[in-house]
Amino acid sequence: MADAPGWQGLLDDGEQILWQGRPSSRIDWLDGDWRSALMGLVMVAFALFWMFQAAKSGTGMWVFGMLFLVIGLRTALSENVLPAYIRSRSWYTLTNRRAIVATDMPVRGRRLASFPITAATPVVLEPGDPGSIFFGPLALSERKGEGFLLIPEADKVMRIIRKIQSGEETKDAP
Incomplete structure (x- = not known):
């Protein structure tokens, strides 16, 4: 971090770096909240079903399914994938x-x-x-x-x- 562009000048006078490291960015499937992930996947499945059926009817109502699709994906991935992504950028x-x-x-x-x-x-x-x-x-x-x-x-x-x-x-x- 100290040598990375844009991070220079962050240490105070007399401050010395003793250790630097990066976290593991692996996805921790065992430690996440499975209830939220399962609920999110159910919401994604419902949204896809809604969007497919609405698209077949030709009414343009399939667009409303996008909201549920996005919310479902966020709910499904936020407990396991998002923390791993944040760690990969830390x-x-x-x-x-x-x-x-x-x-x-x-x-x-x-x-x-x-x-x-x-x-x-x-x-x-x-x-x-x-x-x-x-x-x-x-x-x-x-x-x-x-x-x-x-x-x-x-x-x-x-x-x-x-x-x-x-x-x-x-x-x-x-």
């Missing part, structure tokens, strides 16, 4: 002072979320391969909040964060 950076989550989305553009890492910052590790690290007050809630999602070396990054929080030297970061 970059993570850990410095000796903060965690940075950068995204570059079409239409929305570039966004930067920054989370100070202090001894008082709530940080939660969700182990796994890949694992996730969540920051801030929402990290302690069920909602989880923001963080480094689905990174392959989450345990190593968590150790670096703990060193930052304890005030230890962090020059030996991977």
Whole structure:
């Protein structure tokens, strides 16, 4: 991220990058909301049926099915595909002072979320391969909040964060 065009000048004086990475962009079919996906697929099937039958009648009413088609597709894909797409457009950076989550989305553009890492910052590790690290007050809630999602070396990054929080030297970061 620091070397990518348009992201220069984001670090404060004395701030050093300790780790950078990208999340896994795989689609997580097991962790999504299957009820929403199923409801969306039913809506898509109904919309396609409506549009086909209305087109056969020649009345032009098939256009109304487009609304249900779009809503159904969004409902079906938003819990599994959309998060994977957002992760594919995300970059993570850990410095000796903060965690940075950068995204570059079409239409929305570039966004930067920054989370100070202090001894008082709530940080939660969700182990796994890949694992996730969540920051801030929402990290302690069920909602989880923001963080480094689905990174392959989450345990190593968590150790670096703990060193930052304890005030230890962090020059030996991977």
